Amino acid sequence: MTRRSIGIIVNGVTGRMGYRQHLVRSLLAIRESGGVPLADGTTIWPEPVLVGRNETKLRELAERHGLTDWTTDLTSALARDDVEIYFDALVTQQREKAIRQAIEAGKHIYTEKPLAEDTAGALDLARAADAAGVRTGVVQDKLFLPGLRKLKRLVDGGFFGRILSVRGEFGYWVFEGDWQPAQRPSWNYRAEDGGGITSDMFPHWHYVLEELFGRVNAVSCVTATHVPERVDEDGRAYAATADDAAYAIFELDGGVIAQINSSWGVRVYRDELVEFQVDGTEGSAVAGLRNCRVQHRAVTPKPVWNPDLPATEDFRAQWAEVPDNEEFDNGFKVQWEAFLRHVVAGEPFQWDFLAGARGVQLAELGLRAAREGVRVQVPELQR
Template identity: 75%
Template sequence: MTATAPGAAPRRTLKIAMNGVTGRMGYRQHLVRSILALREQGGLPLGDAAGTVLWPEPILIGRNEAKLRAIAERHGLTEYTTDLDAVLADPSVEIYFDALLTNVREPSLKKAIAAGKHIYTEKPTATTFEGALELARLAKEAGVKNGAVQDKIFLPGLLKLKRLIDGGFFGRILSVRGEFGYWVFEGDWQEAQRPSWNYRAEDGGGIVVDMFPHWEYVLHNLFGRVTSVQALAATHVPQRWDEEGKPYPATADDSAYGIFELEGGAVAQINSSWSVRVNRDELVEFQVDGTEGSAVAGLRNCRVQHRSATPKPVWNPDLPATYAFREQWQEVPDNGEFDNGFKAQWELFLKHVVLDTPYDWDLLAGARGVQLAELGLKSHAEGRRFAVPEVSL
């Protein structure tokens, strides 16, 4: 427990080694919008009688010392290093967080587990299902708490969708249709919004590897376990330009079209693409249809149409439509405040580490996502559907 000023709430300091904070996700979503946001609000209340707050103390880790120094100075932080081994050898460091490139993540996680650190990591947790499952086994054997980022289920739109499911709004759920994506510029005449490694298979890139782990936990947490997958992947844009303006061949898939059977009988169809122009209200939307009602949920919003208010369209291509279908849906109210999804999951994991509160989104859950991506790529390569076995240690 850290000493505090007289009259102030007692503070429990928690040192977190944050590896990969010079990257887009590690910096923006995890450092700035999660850990530093917690500090800005005065720490995370732990709910005890003394009013203790948990105070996260990040140690920035990366390969480029100058970039680390610049980030530290920008945010008033003092600890940063390029020496991961030294940080892992420090007994005062309790958590290791990883936002590295996927193809270098596994060795770092193994080092951190061996050092007895609690683990929190971006997804995919490994490049292969076998590797992801091994990480889960190692963490269990070491007795360290562990978590994998599953931010989408903490988004306002999907929290509203979960509320509808829990309230029985849909009746029997029949199907889920998902549309995700946007146009990522090739990098020649406009700068690309994503790093070039995303489009090189040899560097761990590809939309199947990136997005199928997301779809696994979204489907699993909301609708039921994925029992089969059939996927078609494509590289629609074969050449792109890197951060130095040099052209390179895109060797990884930039679009994927997946069909997933779910436990309980529902069918999910999700399109993922970095080569599609958006004609949606949000960058990702899920339409859920059930016997009693339907909903369309995005990142923040959710609209519903109940059975009793469903119109009766009649197919007649010879006449123009006299009504706007979108106007026949009702907005689901917030009924509460929604925090940033990344920060919300960080809070749950930190409480899990300190208070041993329940936590379901562990490395085993992360391994399910890697399994689905691996089977999706296998389905694409062999042109057939594959069963998705249950994952266990």
């Protein structure tokens, strides 16, 4: 067996997502499992190069995991011949500049979403990467979650018949930061720093809707800043200038209507932090992060509306659980493995910068729809 080492810059590794999901649960987990095997017997072995601004945090993080390769100098890291991939987990406002630097250095690029702050910037990055001949990828982790993989299995198997509608609920209460620390960074709630739930979540909803149900043709949206003041990491009160909730309707190919509520100001009364209900002529399903339940046409009960009597049916008990049928790995890790096979062996990888640009476009158009109070068509993006 031949080991193929591949140097990977992990920029923004001291942040929550860069550290937990991409370093620990993806790259280090890949190493712990023996690497990524290829059909020819080669094993891809990731060699992380940790990059960030805080030398103390980087040193502590590297020592915690037995790593020695770290730096605060991105330029010198990109100049290394043994580094082939640049990964970006920076805040959105810093991403475009860093990715452009990686393109100029000839590195293959994998990045968190959103790809850029606006559609023009995202498309420019996609075109620059194409011109440079580098391979690109954008994180689209929710496609690899067990619940959504089960849902896709149902779609591909024709379980729903003709799909009519999709209803999504996402969110949880993010503490204001005064009497309990907030569980998200304060920049998420400042528009001037690139924050906002629409910019954060619509790129996710784009790829979920497009991959499972069809192209998004139009969007209508209402946004809100439900919590107008929050407290930052240093205990200072600040004005929340970004949207913390978005209520959207997406019109898809085939007449499918999708309604998705996204909110950081909602308390959870559902089984998982995100759930999608899909209704079709032949059956319905409710899918979350891990679980998926179904009700087929043949076993659908016949409820009758009567507000004068208490409900006697246990509606949840009338649904059946979709079995796992396979072992599901961490979604971030699975996509990392696919991107590494794409870079090393040329295997297909459809979630490139153009796919990322379409997610940015949907967020931008959603914000426009909310700002102008109109229904906005979603034009096709061209390279």
